[in-house]
Amino acid sequence: xxxxxxxxxxxxxxxxxxxxxxxxxxxxxxxxxxxxxxxxxxxxxxxxxxxxxxxxxxxxxxxxxxxxxxxxxxxxxxxxxxxxxxxxxxxxxxxxxxxxxxxxxxxxxxxxxxxxxxxxxxxxxxxxxxxxxxxxxxxxxxxxxxxxxxxxxxxxxxxxxxxxxxxxxxxxxxxxxxxxxxxxxxxxxxxxxxxxxxxxxxxxxxxxxxxxxxxxxxxxxxxxxxxxxxxxxxxxxxxxxxxxxxxxxxxxxxxxxxxxxxxxxxxxxxxxxxxxxxxxxxxxxxxxxxxxxxxxxxxxxxxxxxxxxxxxx
Numbered sequence: 298x299x300x301x302x303x304x305x306x307x308x309x310x311x312x313x314x315x316x317x318x319x320x321x322x323x324x325x326x327x328x329x330x331x332x333x334x335x336x337x338x339x340x341x342x343x344x345x346x347x348x349x350x351x352x353x354x355x356x357x358x359x360x361x362x363x364x365x366x367x368x369x370x371x372x373x374x375x376x377x378x379x380x381x382x383x384x385x386x387x388x389x390x391x392x393x394x395x396x397x398x399x400x401x402x403x404x405x406x407x408x409x410x411x412x413x414x415x416x417x418x419x420x421x422x423x424x425x426x427x428x429x430x431x432x433x434x435x436x437x438x439x440x441x442x443x444x445x446x447x448x449x450x451x452x453x454x455x456x457x458x459x460x461x462x463x464x465x466x467x468x469x470x471x472x473x474x475x476x477x478x479x480x481x482x483x484x485x486x487x488x489x490x491x492x493x494x495x496x497x498x499x500x501x502x503x504x505x506x507x508x509x510x511x512x513x514x515x516x517x518x519x520x521x522x523x524x525x526x527x528x529x530x531x532x533x534x535x536x537x538x539x540x541x542x543x544x545x546x547x548x549x550x551x552x553x554x555x556x557x558x559x560x561x562x563x564x565x566x567x568x569x570x571x572x573x574x575x576x577x578x579x580x581x582x583x584x585x586x587x588x589x590x591x592x593x594x595x596x597x598x599x600x601x602x603x604x605x606x607x608x609x610x
Contacts, residue, residue, distance in 0.1 A: 347418045348609065349381045350602065351408050353436055354425040354552065356391025362553040363391075363400065365589035366425065369598070373423070376599055377606075381417075383408045387432060405439050413449045420450055421605050423598065425552045426458040427588060428501045430494045433458055454609060456601050459552075459588065460501035465597075470508035472593040474519060477548060477584070481516030484543040488533060490562045490570055491550035493525040505550075518542060521550065524561040524570045534577050546582040547571055553587040 352370050357363050366384070374382040385408040386392045395402055403411065405422075412420055422440060426433050433455075440453040460466055477487045491502060502521050509519040518540055523529045537545060547570065551558050563571040563583045575581050588594045 347416070348421065348606070349383065349412050349417045349419070350377065350421050350423055351405070351412070352382065352384045352423045352425060353405055354384070354386060355388045355432065355555075356386030356395075356402065357388075357553055357555045358390055358394045359556055362555055362587070363395070365553055365587060367400070369425065369589050369595055372595055373599060373602065380606075381412075383411070387435065405436060406443075409439070409443050409450065409453075413443065413446075418450060419452045419454075419609060421454045421456065421602065421609070423456045423602050424458055425589060425598070427491065427550065427552055428460050428494050429458050452609070454605050456598075456605050459594070459598065460505060463504060466501065466504040466508040467512065468597055469594070470505055470512055470519075472591065472597065473548075474509065474513060474517075476591060476593070477519075477546065479514070479517040479519070481514055484541065485546065486518040486520065486537055486540070486542040486544070487546045487548060488520045488522055488537075488574075489548050489550040490522050490524050492558060492561065493523045522570070524558075530570065530573060534574065537574075537579060538577070542579065544580045544582060545574055546584060547574075548584045549587050551587050552589045554585065559585075 350373065352366075352373060354366055356366070370382060370384050384402050385405040386395075386402045387405060389404075392402055392404060409420065420440075422436060424433055424436055437455060440455060443450050444453050457465075460469060473487075473489065479485055479487060489505070494501075502523065506521040509521065513519055518536070520533055520536060522533045547563060549558060549562055554562070560566060561569060563569060563581075563585070566572060571581050571583060
């Protein structure tokens with residue numbers, strides 16, 4: 298990277314502390330989300346036959362946003378043909394849109410009830426969430442309520458979100474840089490734009506930013522920003538100008554960009570992230586697909602699922 302980027306290194310140094318805090322939070326998160334229920338050892342075939350996977354997402358009212366989720370589900374099912382894979386939408390509006398169609402999707406309590414009624418005793422929840430947030434906390438609360446019911450599901454394990462650990466941040470950064478390569482000193486930059494997240498999830502943004510900084514080629518510029526955060530936008534503009542960037546590619550840092558996210562990042566409104574950057578005389582390029590459309594990211598999710606399934610066996 299050039300010297301002007303290094304001049305911003307001080308702002309990244311605090312990310313080291315945030316990385317440590319993120320790792321601590323994720324360790325606590327894992328202790329809460331993966332209950333330690335001991336069971337008698339049984340043959341692997343027996344465990345597999347009583348285990349199911351539920352892919353949990355917010356869902357979407359937009360068909361083009363649901364398509365990657367369905368493809369993701371299909372990829373997981375193909376990887377585990379002997380294990381039933383269900384999907385659940387946590388957003389009631391998304392469920393209402395597909396109700397009565399071939400895409401009919403239950404809520405998480407509905408999906409767990411189906412598995413409980415059909416004799417399954419172990420379930421792995423695979424959230425398609427990018428960050429730990431209130432949504433993942435709600436998922437855990439639902440899971441806990443089912444585990445406490447006598448004679449039903451005995452163990453519900455919970456895969457951490459995509460950016461659930463420091464290691465995840467480096468893995469995702471490597472994939473993103475490979476997907477969006479930059480020629481050093483080309484005057485082009487890539488900005489990954491996410492939504493403002495509370496409950497500690499936003500710690501994943503500086504973690505990813507630091508991983509991109511550490512692994513990026515000298516002279517290339519990858520940034521992470523949040524669409525609703527004024528300070529994030531100002532920092533982004535300042536760094537882009539300092540490094541004399543002319544072209545900026547915006548990439549949604551979300552699983553699937555719903556209508557709200559699209560408006561925030563690259564909507565036609567004068568307040569969208571793209572519009573405000575455009576006012577600063579940058580040429581704006583838009584990448585409209587979310588992370589669920591990236592095969593390497595999907596493979597990373599599958600690897601996280603595999604680790605959880607292995608731990609249950």
